[in-house]
Amino acid sequence: MNNLFADRMNNVHKSFIREILKVTENPEIISFAGGLPNPDSFPVKEVQEAVTNVLTSNGEEILQYSTTEGYQPLREYIASRYKKNGLKVHPDQVLITNGSQQGIDLTGKIFLNKDDNVLVESPTYLAAIQSFGLMEARFKSVPLLEDGADLDAVKRSLDENRIKLFYSVTNFQNPTGITYSQKKREMLADILKDRDTIFVEDNPYGEIRFLGEDIPPVKKYLDSGVLFGSFSKIVSPGMRLGWIVAPDEVMEKLVTAKQASDLHSNYFTQRVVYQYLTDNDVDKHIEKIKAMYRDQRNLMVEMIEEYFPEDVKITRPEGGMFLWVTLPEDLSSLKLFDLAIKENVAFVPGKAFYTDDMGDNTLRLNFSNSSADKIEEGIKRLGSVIGSLMNQKRHK
Amino acid sequence: MNNLFADRMNNVHKSFIREILKVTENPEIISFAGGLPNPDSFPVKEVQEAVTNVLTSNGEEILQYSTTEGYQPLREYIASRYKKNGLKVHPDQVLITNGSQQGIDLTGKIFLNKDDNVLVESPTYLAAIQSFGLMEARFKSVPLLEDGADLDAVKRSLDENRIKLFYSVTNFQNPTGITYSQKKREMLADILKDRDTIFVEDNPYGEIRFLGEDIPPVKKYLDSGVLFGSFSKIVSPGMRLGWIVAPDEVMEKLVTAKQASDLHSNYFTQRVVYQYLTDNDVDKHIEKIKAMYRDQRNLMVEMIEEYFPEDVKITRPEGGMFLWVTLPEDLSSLKLFDLAIKENVAFVPGKAFYTDDMGDNTLRLNFSNSSADKIEEGIKRLGSVIGSLMNQKRHK
Numbered sequence: 001m002n003n004l005f006a007d008r009m010n011n012v013h014k015s016f017i018r019e020i021l022k023v024t025e026n027p028e029i030i031s032f033a034g035g036l037p038n039p040d041s042f043p044v045k046e047v048q049e050a051v052t053n054v055l056t057s058n059g060e061e062i063l064q065y066s067t068t069e070g071y072q073p074l075r076e077y078i079a080s081r082y083k084k085n086g087l088k089v090h091p092d093q094v095l096i097t098n099g100s101q102q103g104i105d106l107t108g109k110i111f112l113n114k115d116d117n118v119l120v121e122s123p124t125y126l127a128a129i130q131s132f133g134l135m136e137a138r139f140k141s142v143p144l145l146e147d148g149a150d151l152d153a154v155k156r157s158l159d160e161n162r163i164k165l166f167y168s169v170t171n172f173q174n175p176t177g178i179t180y181s182q183k184k185r186e187m188l189a190d191i192l193k194d195r196d197t198i199f200v201e202d203n204p205y206g207e208i209r210f211l212g213e214d215i216p217p218v219k220k221y222l223d224s225g226v227l228f229g230s231f232s233k234i235v236s237p238g239m240r241l242g243w244i245v246a247p248d249e250v251m252e253k254l255v256t257a258k259q260a261s262d263l264h265s266n267y268f269t270q271r272v273v274y275q276y277l278t279d280n281d282v283d284k285h286i287e288k289i290k291a292m293y294r295d296q297r298n299l300m301v302e303m304i305e306e307y308f309p310e311d312v313k314i315t316r317p318e319g320g321m322f323l324w325v326t327l328p329e330d331l332s333s334l335k336l337f338d339l340a341i342k343e344n345v346a347f348v349p350g351k352a353f354y355t356d357d358m359g360d361n362t363l364r365l366n367f368s369n370s371s372a373d374k375i376e377e378g379i380k381r382l383g384s385v386i387g388s389l390m391n392q393k394r395h396k
Numbered sequence: 397m398n399n400l401f402a403d404r405m406n407n408v409h410k411s412f413i414r415e416i417l418k419v420t421e422n423p424e425i426i427s428f429a430g431g432l433p434n435p436d437s438f439p440v441k442e443v444q445e446a447v448t449n450v451l452t453s454n455g456e457e458i459l460q461y462s463t464t465e466g467y468q469p470l471r472e473y474i475a476s477r478y479k480k481n482g483l484k485v486h487p488d489q490v491l492i493t494n495g496s497q498q499g500i501d502l503t504g505k506i507f508l509n510k511d512d513n514v515l516v517e518s519p520t521y522l523a524a525i526q527s528f529g530l531m532e533a534r535f536k537s538v539p540l541l542e543d544g545a546d547l548d549a550v551k552r553s554l555d556e557n558r559i560k561l562f563y564s565v566t567n568f569q570n571p572t573g574i575t576y577s578q579k580k581r582e583m584l585a586d587i588l589k590d591r592d593t594i595f596v597e598d599n600p601y602g603e604i605r606f607l608g609e610d611i612p613p614v615k616k617y618l619d620s621g622v623l624f625g626s627f628s629k630i631v632s633p634g635m636r637l638g639w640i641v642a643p644d645e646v647m648e649k650l651v652t653a654k655q656a657s658d659l660h661s662n663y664f665t666q667r668v669v670y671q672y673l674t675d676n677d678v679d680k681h682i683e684k685i686k687a688m689y690r691d692q693r694n695l696m697v698e699m700i701e702e703y704f705p706e707d708v709k710i711t712r713p714e715g716g717m718f719l720w721v722t723l724p725e726d727l728s729s730l731k732l733f734d735l736a737i738k739e740n741v742a743f744v745p746g747k748a749f750y751t752d753d754m755g756d757n758t759l760r761l762n763f764s765n766s767s768a769d770k771i772e773e774g775i776k777r778l779g780s781v782i783g784s785l786m787n788q789k790r791h792k
Binding site: 003004005006007008009012013018035036037039040042044045047048051052055056059060061062063064065066068097098099101102104105109110111112113114116127130131133134135164196198232235236237238239240253256257259260261262263264265266267268269 | 402432433444447451462464494508631656658665
């Protein structure tokens with residue numbers, strides 16, 4: 001049967017992370033490998049109230065089929081929430097999706113022919129590599145600096161290649177935690193303005209800024225941009241509810257592709273989430289999440305400063321759920337992983353996030369899903385494993 | 397920007413049905429155009445109880461991310477429900493999807509290269525044409541007879557073309573209401589047995605048989621088959637919950653494609669539906685739906701027999717939600733549609749369901765979503781409009 005599968009399946013393999021997560025199911029293991037929100041932040045009681053509310057008032061309607069675009073009041077809510085970023089969004093430019101992951105799928109479907117070039121940050125979000133890979137795209141990459149992509153490299157890549165689409169996670173990137181500066185956003189918009197390249201801005205973590213000031217999305221400076229958002233990090237990831245903001249002509253194609261993909265997103269959940277959003281003080285809820293993650297991030301950074309060898313470098317994210325570790329160049333995080341698992345501590349080796357086979361000396365740590373105890377103990381163990389790996393190297 | 401869209405978008409247009417449904421939003425119109433279940437059949441109270449139950453006992457877990465394959469007890473439930481069809485399904489061969497529509501999307505993704513041939517019934521499910529079209533498939537078609545596809549034509553098409561995939565709706569097909577006979581299922585399995593053609597069996601209506609005896613899916617006789625199912629017609633379509641049953645090696649690719657598409661299906665809803673299924677007598681609930689649809693179907697057939705001109709032919713479905721009307725060959729259902737709308741009655745012209753530009757004299761009627769009053773009045777009006785169209789023809 002193997003000869004029957006489509007060529008595109010050769011470009012995509014089961015996620016390495018998924019395989020790692022299986023290893024870490026052992027409850028003995030302190031895992032910084034996953035990408036899970038802190039479940040203590042989930043508004044269980046409020047969701048329950050929202051369900052009761054919508055089922056009691058409109059039960060039969062909310063269990064029925066609905067429109068491909070999504071529940072209109074929810075689209076309006078999303079559109080108007082962008083006002084605080086100075087972004088003008090019309091509700092008709094919002095498509096409800098199954099998490100922002102489906103944004104990647106639909107965008108790939110409507111824009112990418114086989115062998116089209118997609119520009120990504122190096123490193124980039126793993127499931128974007130998988131999803132664009134399914135559309136048989138080729139990847140070009142640009143280095144990610146402390147304040148966003150290397151814009152000279154972006155310009156060079158756009159000049160040298162026909163780039164159909166530039167995929168970027170501008171806030172608290174997965175995997176690095178890096179955020180584009182205000183200046184870089186404006187410069188990037190300027191670079192992209194008159195080019196035939198679609199800018200796809202994935203922003204699932206944007207609301208979770210626990211340090212510094214909010215910065216508007218690049219789309220504010222670039223009308224043609226396609227922007228993704230998600231309720232996964234502010235309400236519930238299990239509900240798989242996100243959205244795409246796109247110009248009218250793109251929206252039309254997205255709706256067609258969405259319809260062919262799954263008709264529409266879960267309407268029951270759309271109604272529940274909308275009810276939750278209108279009945280509760282969402283900003284207060286988000287403040288609670290931010291406070292949690294700020295503490296978790298601060299503790300992890302503090303422990304790393306205490307327990308990691310000096311020449312190990314880390315990012316210091318101002319939001320989101322991840323930080324990024326760069327080991328000395330001659331160390332392999334894959335080797336480190338094997339040693340760490342023996343000490344019952346896990347992370348994701350960085351290589352998986354690169355399209356260009358780089359990053360063997362990098363790794364991703366998640367701080368949002370571990371208690372203070374586990375962060376302390378896990379980082380201590382990890383520091384000692386890194387130390388022994390460095391010693392091994394030195395003695396060879 | 398138009399030059400930036402992928403070639404595949406040229407193969408897919410916004411659903412004609414969707415445009416029709418907009419016309420029929422006018423509450424004055426009696427619409428047989430949609431494909432909606434009867435909302436009176438939705439278990440609103442029971443869903444409410446299931447939500448309370450799962451949120452109270454496991455709130456934080458059910459709002460979290462989950463596995464791509466789906467909630468294991470739900471997969472087990474689905475697998476074991478096939479026993480009544482004499483079908484042995486292992487839970488690991490069940491992938492939870494967003495309705496059976498996503499089954500089509502994922503199957504297209506893993507099997508279809510550009511220009512691969514897909515065999516379909518003529519007519520076939522519109523959103524399958526759209527979804528396989530997105531994968532740039534070419535369509536071959538075989539006539540649909542009263543007891544299923546014309547198997548001689550199937551054999552001929554398989555001999556003459558390299559057919560990658562045969563897509564079939566074996567029970568109460570959308571749009572025709574036609575069901576494959578027991579004999580045809582076995583013969584079809586025999587024809588396909590040693591060929592390099594994937595048989596994809598879409599079965600969203602299978603549980604809603606209100607006349608005659610259940611017949612096992614073709615997959616019972618053909619291990620290599622891929623089978624879709626759905627909770628849309630037995631619990632709630634708005635929840636977008638369906639599944640794929642597939643052999644292990646196919647399942648592995650499907651999981652990879654699913655992960656790149658949206659990580660996993662709504663976990664909250666999976667838990668709610670599973671709770672609903674275990675706490676309630678589902679078979680009794682399905683009996684209630686069947687009784688409703690049987691009455692609606694019988695009334696529609698009766699009214700058609702009374703009010704439609706004699707040389708109009710219809711199918712007499714034993715389940716599902718649709719019946720199919722064939723006008724005399726020189727009549728156009730598109731013209732009929734314009735006249736019918738003026739009389740405030742709507743249906744779907746049949747042409748949309750053909751890949752080969754046939755069927756201008758056919759149309760689809762939905763009986764599950766109209767009250768007895770509306771069925772009586774709507775069919776009466778439609779009969780009279782058909783009569784006047786025939787008279788116009790005769791006098792030209």
